[in-house]
Amino acid sequence: IAELGTERRTLVKLSEIPKVVQDAFVVTEDKRFYSHSGIDWYRVAGAVVGNIRSGRYAQGFSTITMQLARNIFPERISRDKTIIRKIKEAKVAREIESKYSKAKILELYLNQINLGNGAYGVETASQRYFGKSVRDLNIAEAATLAALPKAPERYNPRRYPDRAIQRRNTIIELMRENGAISDADASLAKAYPLRLATKVESGETAPYFVEWVRQQLDQQFGSQVYTQGLNVYTTLDLDMQTAAERALERQLRAVEGGRYGTYKHETYEEYVANLSTGESGTGVSPYLQGAFVALDPRTGGVRAMIGGRDFYDSKFNRATQALRQPGSTFKPIVYSAAVQSGKPASTIIDDSPVSVPQANGTDWQPQNYDLKFEGPMTMRRGLYQSRNIIAVKTGMDLGPAKVIEEARNFGITTPIPPYPSIYIGSADVIPLQLIASYSAFATLGVRAQPNAILRVENAQHQVIWQPTPERTQVLSPEEAWIMVSMMKDVIQRGTAYGSVWDAGFHIPAGGKTGTTNDGTNVWFVGYTADLVAGVWMGFDRPQTIKSNAQGGILAAPAWTSFMTEVYRRKPTPPDWPMPSDITTREIDIRTGLLWTPDCGGIATTEYYIPGTEPVNECSASPAPVGTTPGAGPVRDPSYQR
Secondary structure (H helix, E strand, O other): OOOOOOOEEOOOOHHHOOHHHHHHHHHHHOOOOOOOOOOOHHHHHHHHHHHHHHOOOOOOOOOHHHHHHHHHOOOOOOOOOOHHHHHHHHHHHHHHHHHOOHHHHHHHHHHHOEOOOOEEOHHHHHHHHHOOOHHHOOHHHHHHHHOOOOOOOOOOOOOOHHHHHHHHHHHHHHHHHOOOOOHHHHHHHHHOOOOOOOOOOOOOOOHHHHHHHHHHHHHHHOOHHHHOOOEEEEOOOHHHHHHHHHHHHHHHHHHHOOOOOOOOOOOHHHHHHHHHOOOOOOOOOOOOEEEEEEEOOOOOEEEEEEOOOOOOOOOOOOOOOOOEOOHHHHHHHHHHHHHHOOOOOOOEEEEOOOOEEOOOOOEEOOOOOOOOOOEEEEHHHHHHOOOHHHHHHHHHHHOHHHHHHHHHHOOOOOOOOOOHHHHHOOOOEOHHHHHHHOHHHHOOOEEEOOEOEEEEEOOOOOEEEOOOOOEEEOOOHHHHHHHHHHHHHHHHHOOOHHHHHOOOOOOOOEEEEEEOHHHOEEEEEEEOOOOEEEEEEEOOOOOOOOOOOOHHHHOHHHHHHHHHHHHHHOOOOOOOOOOOOOEEEEEEOOOOOEOOOOOOOEEEEEEEOOOOOOOOEOOOOOOOOOOOOOOOOEEOHHHHO
């Protein structure tokens, strides 16, 4: 997947580096390399005149040998742009020239030079950018590498392809003018398209995951990580990682492209284009961001991780470091606490206005997403339709201490203040923790701590660290099965129906959508029996994504796309087996009571942990239009999807 070290370098002999590569660097960096003795006095004179005219140190005169001196002896030569540094460079360069041949100096330089993206030397850079050895580079590719020493980040072909091509073609023209290539070869090379290696080929797979692993290794081993030749085996699944990257980026671009309505913010493509024209970034990405995590719920092993759209633009990992409001994706924790407290899914709660006095003398009056109230309904319906009032009243009945305790059991470690707004996801969470908390549902009760490292071996292949997966019993199998049953309804007839079930994903799965105030964060976290995956979208500086932003519409399609691709390659997991002591009852969904032929209600089958079943029958009420009392139950139509 990746290599870690203070510098990434693969040494090659000069005889293995094609002449066209050698020429590209020489004509670009030091065209009189073969005729001077370490100092190019013509360039010195030109630089002195140029600097006097500009009134500042604006023009350098480093030769290849001087650059090599600076790179090999950093303790002797600082990086400051001063005349003193140049004198030191020149002195060391003369010493190098007196002891080594030009061929050896060029070989050292081409193996030493920083070419961006953590690549040092032409062989490593060639593998990194083009996925092949320097031995196999053509003229255009050689010129692309030779463009990098001047400003490795500015001319990075991955981030700024237009800028890199422009600089490449300038170097090709220099090569032509200096007789290194013919006119015909130069014309062909300038027309050659920029063909970069895939991230897998170039060793740039899952950079946010790799950095997360590196931080853990650094805590465990310190500097040994970079010097002792350790072999680290991780939980990452390359196929799932690439599927996640495709699914998330495709959906983010769809949102930016207006598929879901007018989008008024700067897009990622516009941001990159602005950088290519020389405009500098702000440090906080202004474009729509996303995070994605997939993990094995049985072990907590992270199979895919995306912490942002562009690691080289922003290394901030939004999956492991960000604090984001979870919105309605927090509600399953509230309902789990209710189920544990003995409330069945058929508990009737009134979806009606609620007003909660605040310490500052005002009243908090939560609203549903649609700003409507629908009256009494079951707790099950309150979850799959994501009615805020139902979650608030359920949480208030339990009390904040119970809900906060449940969140801790589910692995949420971030601060949760004891306010009623927490019941609808106002308290910030770390996305990785929230997504991993759903492992308790996928496994019917056992939460797995997310982890990335299977084992670490030393250079002799002896295991020196093998972390033990942490697993915690959160719910009983019966409680978890009830929750899974309720969360399956989110997909089969609730807020995720259109983006998951109706989109063709019919593998047994549960999940929950999430949208925060003003549409600043959208979520979908879902699971099967063997895979949990979660998606977050939003901005680094919170702002409304678009009008009427909803997690079920904006985030869930990325989850569906990912899961669909994954399960084309792996066996379909079974549905969750119903625990043997779960009981079923035919109930009237308007009252939560036992249905009878004469009550005229709407009937459905509900599931119960022993002791929580209703014991009273629904009383006679007006029969629904078009039916006759005693003629048999009117089935809940939404459940037949």
